[in-house]
Amino acid sequence: MAFTLPELPYARDALEPHMSRETLEFHYGKHHKTYVDTANKLIAGTEFENTTLDEAVKKASGKLFNNVAQIWNHNFFWEGLTPSQTAPGKKLADALVKQFGGIDDFKKLMTETAIGTFGSGWAWLVKKPDGTLAVSSTSNAGNPLTGGDKPLLTVDVWEHAYYIDYRNARATYLEHYWALVNWAFVEKNLG
Ligand SMILES: [Fe+2]
Numbered sequence: 809m810a811f812t813l814p815e816l817p818y819a820r821d822a823l824e825p826h827m828s829r830e831t832l833e834f835h836y837g838k839h840h841k842t843y844v845d846t847a848n849k850l851i852a853g854t855e856f857e858n859t860t861l862d863e864a865v866k867k868a869s870g871k872l873f874n875n876v877a878q879i880w881n882h883n884f885f886w887e888g889l890t891p892s893q894t895a896p897g898k899k900l901a902d903a904l905v906k907q908f909g910g911i912d913d914f915k916k917l918m919t920e921t922a923i924g925t926f927g928s929g930w931a932w933l934v935k936k937p938d939g940t941l942a943v944s945s946t947s948n949a950g951n952p953l954t955g956g957d958k959p960l961l962t963v964d965v966w967e968h969a970y971y972i973d974y975r976n977a978r979a980t981y982l983e984h985y986w987a988l989v990n991w992a993f994v995e996k997n998l999g
Contacts (some may be wrong), residue, residue, distance in 0.1 A: 811851075811861060811876070813844045814883055822891040824982035831972045839968050840882040847875040865951055877949035881930055883963050890990035900995040917943045919982045922965050933961040934999065955984040960997040961989065 816836060821829040846866075850872045851857050856864050860863040861883075864876040874990040896904065896911060914933070921943050922931035934957035936942055941960070944952060950980050963985055970981035 810848045811844050811864075811879055814886075815839050816886055818889075823889060823988055826987050827889075828973050831969075834972060835964075835968055836882070836886065839966075840879070840886075842880040843882065844942050845874045847872065848931075850875060862953065865953055874949040874950060880951055880953075881949065881955050881962060881964070884959060885962050887986040888961050888963075888990050888993050890993070891988070892981045893988065894991060896991040897995045900991060901996055903941060903998060908943075914943070915986055918961075919979075919986075921945050922982055923979055925965050928966040929981070931965060932957075932959055933994065934959055958997070958999075961994045984986050 816832070820832045820836075849974065851864075856868065856872065856876075859867065861880055865873070865880050866943065868876050895901075901911060904911050904914045909918060918931055918933060922945070925945045926949070927947065929945055929950065930957060932944050932952050934942050934944055934952045936957050942957070944957070946952065951962055963982070965978060967976075970978060974980045974984075
């Protein structure tokens with residue numbers, strides 16, 4: 809069972825002006841696609857030919873982990889964005905207020921965590937096994953599933969995510985990111 813590149817749930821130019829068509833063409837069409845193609849080459853003839861993507865992320869190591877986790881992370885990142893944003897629902901808003909003091913406090917913490925991630929990586933909102941929420945950061949292909957946390961939202965802070973639109977300005981990219989966050993997706997993940 810080969811891994812596949814999911815269709816984006818919106819058009820390539822739908823996230824403009826915050827994220828350009830050119831960024832999606834490269835980030836989704838080339839970077840994300842390359843992780844899928846590379847993972848499929850690596851699993852040929854191995855036990856991973858018949859595992860789901862989630863299982864592969866939890867079990868793989870080395871180069872295969874890097875590629876399957878990057879597939880997972882990008883699938884999740886794209887689903888967490890929307891061109892037609894709505895406000896957080898009551899259940900999610902209440903959870904963010906309870907954990908972080910407010911929605912803006914959560915956004916500030918996640919922004920600081922994203923900006924503070926050294927080099928390539930991801931910032932996450934996760935639900936921990938005890939049900940509490942937390943903001944965390946992973947390096948390179950790192951994914952919270954391997955530590956037992958459930959991802960609710962992520963932001964890609966690899967340079968390929970923002971260099972076309974904002975050059976080296978990760979903070980500016982983060983400002984625009986918040987205009988695209990799909991709060992309904994986050995609330996669905998909250999469960
Ligand atoms: Fe990326």
